[in-house]
Amino acid sequence: MKGRTIILDHLGDVEAAALMVDGQLDDLLIDTPEAPRVGTVYRAIADRPVKGQGGMFLKTPDGSAFLRQIKGLAPGQPILVQVTGFAEDGKAIPVTSKILFKSRYAIVTPDAPGLNISRSIRDEAERDRLLEIAHEAMDGASFGLILRSCCAGADDDEIAEDITAMLTLARTLLGDDGNEMETLVEGDGPHVLAWRDWVEPAEVVTEAGGFEAHAVLDALDLLSEAYVGLSGGASMYVEPTRALVAVDVNTGRDVSLAAGIKANMACARTLPRALRLRGLGGQIVLDLAPMPKKDRRPFETALRAAFRADGVETTLVGWTPLGHYELQRKRARAPLGDLMA
Missing domain, CATH: 3.40.630 (Aminopeptidase)
Structure with a gap:
């Protein structure tokens, strides 16, 4: 089968998404019910520094996390952090204090000000159009913004809505003044990640049993x-x-x-x-x-x-x-x- 097909289905009760390219499994996303999703944002509590590694263990609702930062951070202090990956068994959750707010078209970067357009968009007229949308949607905000490559040719209103949603989320979270550890935002699941990251034109299959009908289960056996x-x-x-x-x-x-x-x-x-x-x-x-x-x-x-x-x-x-x-x-x-x- 030629072309790209995105299949949104489940493996048992677990949400999953598969990308087939010319009949071959090219990418696969499976939810992790037992572990925090990448992108999850916590209000964590600093626990203890790790001498020699320049980092700090933190307390989160999902267990111990490790932040490669120690300057200006004291035990007992609350800090907003975001999950960056999956931890091996018995190891702390990797997190960062440089939180990104990422969607299909826009990435809001509070720690990196400035408006940036994906370098893969080279048409000057298109870059000018996107900059106009960005300036209007950001409305003087001090946060940074990256417009992703899929913005090329996308509808003005859709891009602006995406920027506004991420900007609102960033303002809400970064204005947080709580002191107790808490999960503030869950990371995106496989179906949302497929919409967000698999942006090239594709047929989208959402019916139950899509994995079996499109040979995803056979590909999983080979993996x-x-x-x-x-x-x-x-x-x-x-x-x-x-x-x-x-x-x-x-x-x-x-x-x-x-x-x-x-x-x-x-x-x-x-x-x-x-x-x-x-x-x-x-x-x-x-x-x-x-x-x-x-x-x-x-x-x-x-x-x-x-x-x-x-x-x-x-x-x-x-x-x-x-x-x-x-x-x-x-x-x-x-x-x-x-x-x-």
């Missing part, structure tokens, strides 16, 4: 395996351990001199999707197929381009003395293996 097929008969195995995610690349039956670089380039193109669908982050180590050192730079270029198009922040760390390649990826989602257990 339970470490094996990932690559072009040209190559393959890779994506295997999470407690310490890191190991990726082993194999050339398959290809015994040509170029087999290694072909398999590794296929890995570079496929890896972001493989990690995204499995919800994997943290330290990632690639055990690549053998290739000459002169081919390392083209591989890195392809890997960088692939992750640039991915929605999860990933840092390309570099080569190890053993010839492995290391990455550090934000734990933006819960691991699929935990959700499906």
Whole structure:
């Protein structure tokens, strides 16, 4: 099946959303009933500083959180924070005090003033139109604003309404003067996130049973395996351990001199999707197929381009003395293996 299809459904009683591109599962969002959603805003209470790490443990309604900030923060002090990712078992919830108010068209940034248009919008007339909308909707507010790439060609009123909604939410929350820990805003669930982030034109399926009808359940069965097929008969195995995610690349039956670089380039193109669908982050180590050192730079270029198009922040760390390649990826989602257990 050609084209893009967004399927909004449930896995049992859990809300979920899937994005199919040309008949292949490209992205997957599953709610986390046992953990706070990314984007949740707390009024937290400072608990105790962590010497040597420059951070502070906080008390929240959902348990202990960790904030990489200590300056100006004393134990017992209330502070507004936002969940930035998922915590591993037994670890504190990662949070930030730099809260973002994000919707489909607009992101209000209280800590970064200024009006900004997505750099992917290059048409000057369109940028001028969006700036006019932004100036009018922000109405002199001191907060910052980012208009996202999907604003290009969007209706003026829809963009303005989105900005106003996020601005109102920001003013309400940042005007909070409470002293007790409390959950102030729940993060967006999978269906809202699909509307917010999957903005390219697509057919939207909302009927119950959509996952079965559009082969999402079959794709989930394949994701339970470490094996990932690559072009040209190559393959890779994506295997999470407690310490890191190991990726082993194999050339398959290809015994040509170029087999290694072909398999590794296929890995570079496929890896972001493989990690995204499995919800994997943290330290990632690639055990690549053998290739000459002169081919390392083209591989890195392809890997960088692939992750640039991915929605999860990933840092390309570099080569190890053993010839492995290391990455550090934000734990933006819960691991699929935990959700499906």
